[in-house]
Amino acid sequence: MANPDLFRLRVTFAKTGRCAMLSHLEIARALERAVRRAGLPYAISQGFSPHMKIAFGSALPVGVGGTEERFDVQLVRWVDPDEALTALKRASVEDLMPSACAYIGPKEPAASVAFPVADYEAVFSRPLDALALPETVTVVRKKKEKVLTVADYVVSAPAQEPLAAGEGARVVFTLRSLDTGSLRPDLVVQELLRANPGAEVQTITRTAQRAR
Amino acid sequence: MTDLWPRLERLIPRAERPARYIDHEWGATYKLEADYRYCMAYPDTYELGQANQAVRILCNVVNAQEGMAAERAFLPAAEFADTMRAEGLPAFSLESCAPLAEFDCLGITLPHELAATNVLELLDLAGIPLHAEDRADGDPLVIGGGPCAFNPEPYAPFFDVIVIGEGEDVNVELLQLHRRMRDAGASRAEIVRAIAQIPGCYAPSLYRWLPEAEAQERGSWIEPVEEGLPERFEKRLFEGFADSPTWEPCVVPFTEVVHDRLNVEILRGCTRGCRFCQAGMMYRPVRERSADNIVASVLRGLAETGYDEVSLTSLSSTDHSQIAEILRRLNEACAGKGIRISIPSQRLDSFGVEMAELVAGQKKGGLTFAPEAGTQRLRDVINKGVTEDDLFGAIDAAFAAGWRRCKLYFMIGLPTETDEDIKGIASLAQRAYDRAKKAVPPEQRGNVRMSVSCALFVPKAQTPFQWDGQITPEEALRRVDLLRRSVKYRAVDVHWHDPETSFVEAVMSRGGRECAAWVEEAWRRGARFDAWTEHFKEGAWREAADALGLDLAQVAQRTYDTGYVMPWAHVSAGVSTRWLQRERRLAQEEKTTPDCSFERCSACGVCPDLGVDIQCQEVRHG
Numbered sequence: 059m060a061n062p063d064l065f066r067l068r069v070t071f072a073k074t075g076r077c078a079m080l081s082h083l084e085i086a087r088a089l090e091r092a093v094r095r096a097g098l099p100y101a102i103s104q105g106f107s108p109h110m111k112i113a114f115g116s117a118l119p120v121g122v123g124g125t126e127e128r129f130d131v132q133l134v135r136w137v138d139p140d141e142a143l144t145a146l147k148r149a150s151v152e153d154l155m156p157s158a159c160a161y162i163g164p165k166e167p168a169a170s171v172a173f174p175v176a177d178y179e180a181v182f183s184r185p186l187d188a189l190a191l192p193e194t195v196t197v198v199r200k201k202k203e204k205v206l207t208v209a210d211y212v213v214s215a216p217a218q219e220p221l222a223a224g225e226g227a228r229v230v231f232t233l234r235s236l237d238t239g240s241l242r243p244d245l246v247v248q249e250l251l252r253a254n255p256g257a258e259v260q261t262i263t264r265t266a267q268r269a270r
Numbered sequence: 271m272t273d274l275w276p277r278l279e280r281l282i283p284r285a286e287r288p289a290r291y292i293d294h295e296w297g298a299t300y301k302l303e304a305d306y307r308y309c310m311a312y313p314d315t316y317e318l319g320q321a322n323q324a325v326r327i328l329c330n331v332v333n334a335q336e337g338m339a340a341e342r343a344f345l346p347a348a349e350f351a352d353t354m355r356a357e358g359l360p361a362f363s364l365e366s367c368a369p370l371a372e373f374d375c376l377g378i379t380l381p382h383e384l385a386a387t388n389v390l391e392l393l394d395l396a397g398i399p400l401h402a403e404d405r406a407d408g409d410p411l412v413i414g415g416g417p418c419a420f421n422p423e424p425y426a427p428f429f430d431v432i433v434i435g436e437g438e439d440v441n442v443e444l445l446q447l448h449r450r451m452r453d454a455g456a457s458r459a460e461i462v463r464a465i466a467q468i469p470g471c472y473a474p475s476l477y478r479w480l481p482e483a484e485a486q487e488r489g490s491w492i493e494p495v496e497e498g499l500p501e502r503f504e505k506r507l508f509e510g511f512a513d514s515p516t517w518e519p520c521v522v523p524f525t526e527v528v529h530d531r532l533n534v535e536i537l538r539g540c541t542r543g544c545r546f547c548q549a550g551m552m553y554r555p556v557r558e559r560s561a562d563n564i565v566a567s568v569l570r571g572l573a574e575t576g577y578d579e580v581s582l583t584s585l586s587s588t589d590h591s592q593i594a595e596i597l598r599r600l601n602e603a604c605a606g607k608g609i610r611i612s613i614p615s616q617r618l619d620s621f622g623v624e625m626a627e628l629v630a631g632q633k634k635g636g637l638t639f640a641p642e643a644g645t646q647r648l649r650d651v652i653n654k655g656v657t658e659d660d661l662f663g664a665i666d667a668a669f670a671a672g673w674r675r676c677k678l679y680f681m682i683g684l685p686t687e688t689d690e691d692i693k694g695i696a697s698l699a700q701r702a703y704d705r706a707k708k709a710v711p712p713e714q715r716g717n718v719r720m721s722v723s724c725a726l727f728v729p730k731a732q733t734p735f736q737w738d739g740q741i742t743p744e745e746a747l748r749r750v751d752l753l754r755r756s757v758k759y760r761a762v763d764v765h766w767h768d769p770e771t772s773f774v775e776a777v778m779s780r781g782g783r784e785c786a787a788w789v790e791e792a793w794r795r796g797a798r799f800d801a802w803t804e805h806f807k808e809g810a811w812r813e814a815a816d817a818l819g820l821d822l823a824q825v826a827q828r829t830y831d832t833g834y835v836m837p838w839a840h841v842s843a844g845v846s847t848r849w850l851q852r853e854r855r856l857a858q859e860e861k862t863t864p865d866c867s868f869e870r871c872s873a874c875g876v877c878p879d880l881g882v883d884i885q886c887q888e889v890r891h892g
Contacts, residue, residue, distance in 0.1 A: 077524075079288035084524045091296070091522060091576030102608035109578070109608055121283055149576070151296050 062164045064101050064111070064132040067142060070158040071127050077153035078123035078261070086114050088154055093131055095149035098142060101132040115169040115267070116176075116235065119244045124264035128169040130162065173267035175213055175234045178243045180250070181260040185227040188253040189216045195245055204239075211241035216250060226260065271307070271368035277359055278367060285350045289525035290316035293364040296522040297575065299329070300365055304339035306449045308332050309363045309373040309410075311343040312381070313388035314801070319344040320521065321529040323583075324379045324416055328437050330518050335442060338449070341365040341373075342521075345392050348799055354395065361396035370396035375411040375448060377441070380418035380425065383728070383778035384771065384801040387793040389414075389428060400790065402430045402475050407458045411448055415441075419472075420505075420552060421731035421838040423491070424778050424785035426474035430462050434470045434841055435505030435552075436538075443468055466499055470506035472841070479783040490840050491782060504842045504880070505552070511538050512557045512885040517567035522575045531579035531612075532571045536564050536596070540585035541884075542617075542865050543872070544642070545653045545857050546684065548730035549585055551843045554876040556867040557885040561592040565599045572609060579610040587613045588620040589867070591888040597628035618656040621664040626671035637668050640679035643687075644694025650860045651686050652735075653853070658698065662705050669709035675719045676706060682749050682766070683727040683741040685829075685857065692749050695722060696756035703762055722757070723765045724750065726772035730779050732843040734853035736836055739827040740776040743769035770808045774800060776826035782837035785825070788814050846875035 073085060080088070090110055093100055101111040111132040118124050139159040146156045166172070191212065194205050213232040220227055229250065233241055247259050282288045310328050312319025319325060325342060332340035341363035346354060354360070360369045370376055376398070378389055390400055398412065399405045405412070414425055415433035422432040433440055444465055451461045466473040476499055477492035485491040494501060508514075516534055523530065539556040540549065568580050580600070587593065600611050613629055618639050641661055643649045649656065665676065680695050703720040710718055726746050729738050741749070746769040754764050777785060791814035792807075799805035815822050830836075832851040839847075849872070856863060863872045868890045877883055 076292040076294050079282060079292050080524050081289070084289055084526075087526070088296075088524055090578070094572070094576035094578065095296075095574065097573065102606070120288065151294060153294060 061101075061132070064134060064164075065136050066130050066132055066162045066164065066166070067098075067137075067139065068128055068130050068160055068162045068169065069143075069146065069156050071129070071150070071154060071156040073118060073124045073127050073154060074263075075123075075153040077151070078118075078263075079121060081120050082114070082117035085118075085154070086112075088151070089114070089129055092146060092149045092151075092154070092156075096142070096145035097149075098131065098137060098145065099134045101134050113168050113170060115173065116171075116240075118264060119242050122178075122244055122262045122264065126264070126266055128173075128267070130169050136161075173269060174236075175232060175268050175270055176243075176264050177230065177232050177266040178246070178262065179265050180229045180231075180243075180247050180262045181221075181226055182229060182250075182254075183226045183258040183260060184256070185220055186218060186229060186250060186254045186257060189218060189229070189250070190253070191215065191246065191249050195241070195249065197242075197245065199239075206239075206241055208241065210236065216246070230265075271366050271372045273367055274359065274362045274369060275367040277357075278362065281350075281353055281357055281359060284353055286347055287317075287525060289523075290344070290347065291350075291364075292524070293367065295524055297519055298365060298521050299333050299340075299519070301333060301339035302366070304337050306338045306445070306452075307366075307368075307373045308338060308340045308375045308377065308445055309343050309370055310340055311345075311370070311376060311378045311392060313345055313378055313385045313392055314381075314799070315347050316344040316523070317525060317527040320523050320527045321533070322379065322381065323533065323535065324381075324437065326518065326520050328377065328379075328441055331438055331442055332445060335446070338445065339365075341368070343370055343376075343392075345388050346395070348805060351391065351395055361392055371398050371410060373410045374452065375413060375445060377413050377415065378429075379416040380414050381416055382801065383418060383775040385418075386424060386778060386789045387797045387800055389425065390790060390793040391798045393428065401427050402462075403427070405430070405458065409458075411458075411461065413444065417548065417552065418778075420548065420841055420843060421779060421781075422472055422474065422841060423479075423783040423837050424781050424789060426479075426783050427786045430458075430473065430475070431465050432472045432474065433506070434472060434503050435843075436508040436511075437506075438508035438511075440468065440470045440506040444471060469500075470503060472503045474783075477840075485837075485839075486835050489835055491835070491837050492840050502840055502842060505844055507880055507882060508538075509882065512559055513563075514559075515567060516559050516564050517570045517574075520571075520575060522577070529581065531581050532568070532575055532577040533581050533583050534564065534568050534571060535559075535584060536582045536587055536593075537584040537590050540589065541867050541874075542586065542589075542655060543653050543853070543863050544655075545651075545734040545853055546642075546681065546727060546730065548733050551732045551845050553585065554844060554874065555882055555884045556589075558590055558592075558887045560887050561596045561599070564596050565603070568600055569603055572604075578608055579612060581612045581614055583614050586617055588617050588625060589890065591886050591890045593620075594624060594628065597625075601628060616664070618660040618664045622667055626667040626673075636675040636677055637673045638677045638679065639664060641698060642679065642681050643684060643691060644680065644696070644698050645691045647860055648684060648687060648691045648694070650862050651857045652681075652684055653857070653862050655862060655865070658701075661698070661702060665702050665705045666709050669706045669718070674710070674714070674717045675721075676702070677721045677723055678702065680722060680724050681727045682724045682753070683746055685727075685735055685738040687749075689749075689752060692752050693756045695724075695753055696758075696762075699757065699762050700759050703759055718761065720759075720762045721765060722753075722762060724753065725767050726769050728772055728775045728779055731836065731838045732841075732845065732850075734850045734857060736780070736850070737830040737832055737834060737854060739829040740773070742823070742827060743773055746772070768803070768806070771800065771803075771806055773822075773826055774811055777822045780837070781822075781825045784820065787818055788820055788822070791818055842879075844874075844876035844879045846879070849874045
């Protein structure tokens with residue numbers, strides 16, 4: 059549980075455009091710097107190496123954007139959330155722009171675990187012919203191979219929404235993460251590409267995150 | 271200008287670290303309307319170049335000019351350069367993502383001797399002819415500068431102009447002239463000739479390279495191809511340095527870069543007078559910015575960038591006459607914000623108990639000191655001016671204040687070095703370790719670490735040791751081995767640089783114009799990113815030398831009499847040859863020369879020659 063004397067500000071932001079290419083660590087560093095530039099009264103940890111009390115939502119892979127990403131920063135005094143948002147916007151780059159600020163209670167789960175279910179949208183260069191995913195995918199983690207059962211992670215399977223003629227196709231799907239791990243959205247896209255030779259992916263975006 | 275982004279965007283997923291190429295960082299400057307476009311390139315990857323001070327300073331001064339825009343460019347990492355070649359994508363700038371070839375002028379900084387092949391890699395990737403003589407009116411003017419400009423000859427054919435010294439003023443003069451002449455429709459040759467008249471600007475194509483015998487007789491290796499050209503190139507200084515604002519806009523990178531913090535230059539120049547040190551000669555005289563200027567700038571810089579660390583940079587920051595006041599005021603202003611204040615290099619003789627408390631707040635990482643040599647005799651030879659007591663005093667203060675790790679820098683192969691000096695390194699490091707242990711509570715003694723890092727001496731142009739040869743790579747390894755055998759403590763570890771890399775450095779540092787062909791041949795044989803251990807191709811350099819029939823051991827290893835005219839005799843850092851000769855003699859006599867910012871003037875010649883003076887805020891006390 060967070061320190062009840064501090065104010066937990068949850069910030070919603072978008073990771074878009076070129077910034078979709080950034081890694082989670084790079085995003086974290088950029089957001090921390092934006093908080094400092096915004097002049098918010100952030101709390102710092104009391105350890106050997108004092109640092110800002112900030113926690114980030116679940117990581118997005120390099121190349122995947124998000125329109126509803128979140129981080130929580132703890133403040134030592136109350137700041138009007140609208141003013142905090144204005145200050146953060148002024149201190150942010152276009153492609154990592156905050157869209158909302160709201161306080162959360164000391165007992166609320168952290169942004170990293172509060173939203174295990176997420177909707178994704180991938181835009182392809184052409185409509186896809188095959189949307190079925192394999193039963194299992196093999197991933198390499200810390201040099202060890204691991205076989206994931208796709209059904210464990212898929213809440214709703216890939217579905218296609220055609221775009222205007224010549225503009226390719228949008229494919230939406232929903233994934234959940236488990237305590238034991240998650241299935242990366244870019245892996246799902248890779249499987250779709252494998253099943254649809256010649257198609258190219260243009261963007262992958264996490265469009266919503268929720269508790270269930 | 272052509273926007274390459276749509277093409278780049280498709281390739282980026284294949285890049286190892288996309289953040290190197292995406293631009294759009296906080297603090298990037300866009301002047302799309304400017305009609306004169308300058309690109310400032312660093313010949314290595316983004317994470318090395320983005321932190322570079324020259325890139326920041328020169329982009330800022332150019333962007334401050336009406337109608338002129340400066341953009342940044344870096345060399346893509348090796349794997350991505352290959353991808354770009356395969357896909358036909360040329361080297362691009364960050365802000366406009368435009369081909370480098372479309373700029374009016376391309377400036378490339380020459381930060382160290384191992385960046386030469388990267389200059390060619392960048393030009394080639396940009397589709398700009400490698401040789402100045404092959405460039406046409408439509409190609410950008412290619413200019414160079416930075417530390418390696420003090421011996422410009424190994425780079426001579428690749429640059430239209432090489433600028434000697436600090437670029438703040440001269441770069442703007444050069445670009446303004448270029449712009450006016452471009453607008454008037456002047457030819458490339460006319461433009462280069464006109465720029466050659468600006469003090470500090472050397473246009474190599476206007477000078478013939480002479481044979482050795484003739485050079486020795488003439489007192490210079492170069493001869494103008496026509497009348498009316500300057501024959502001596504004195505370094506330029508930024509005269510307004512001390513009074514200019516310490517804060518200047520900077521880009522805050524997304525990806526982690528070296529020196530990833532707010533870097534604030536608090537003073538320029540160091541006159542300690544270490545006889546091997548090129549920076550000490552290049553940036554004379556000492557010019558300090560004021561405590562008020564520095565403190566205000568740091569606070570503004572932190573607020574505008576969002577960094578959590580600030581480094582007070584210079585060649586010797588603890589020498590600033592107001593350093594204690596600056597650190598105290600900054601510590602007070604930043605208390606409770608989790609902001610670290612650091613100093614990049616600490617002099618042993620000015621690092622006392624007070625400094626130990628003022629630096630780095632609560633976080634105590636490693637501390638680095640550079641005794642450079644293992645015995646007092648050799649430290650006197652190189653004029654390092656620190657004693658064992660200085661080292662032990664600094665160690666006592668640092669370890670009592672909470673540090674647990676210390677790195678000691680030494681050089682191997684310094685002029686007059688004997689095996690006793692090598693054993694002296696081991697002895698000094700072990701005694702330093704004993705002192706460190708004594709300064710630490712008994713239960714923490716197991717955490718004390720001391721490491722010794724050895725670089726091979728590289729003779730540098732414009733220093734008193736420019737006439738001294740480097741030892742052979744084999745001899746270097748023998749001395750390293752002797753050092754390793756002499757260190758008996760397991761808690762003291764020894765690191766050293768690859769002597770083959772240092773050999774290339776020495777050749778590039780001392781070579782004449784003939785070395786340019788060597789660089790080009792080595793690059794054609796695959797040499798690039800030579801400063802990266804994993805990319806350094808010793809074979810490419812060796813084969814290139816064989817193919818050209820060059821005796822490079824001579825260039826690196828020969829020791830000359832001080833009467834010998836070196837290949838950079840036409841370039842001056844303001845320090846007179848007579849003074850360099852005297853310093854070399856004093857070195858051999860094991861006599862030291864005091865620092866003129868603390869004690870008396872040693873008549874190096876910089877102040878009268880360049881019409882400047884030492885600028886200290888208060889009297890310095892050693």
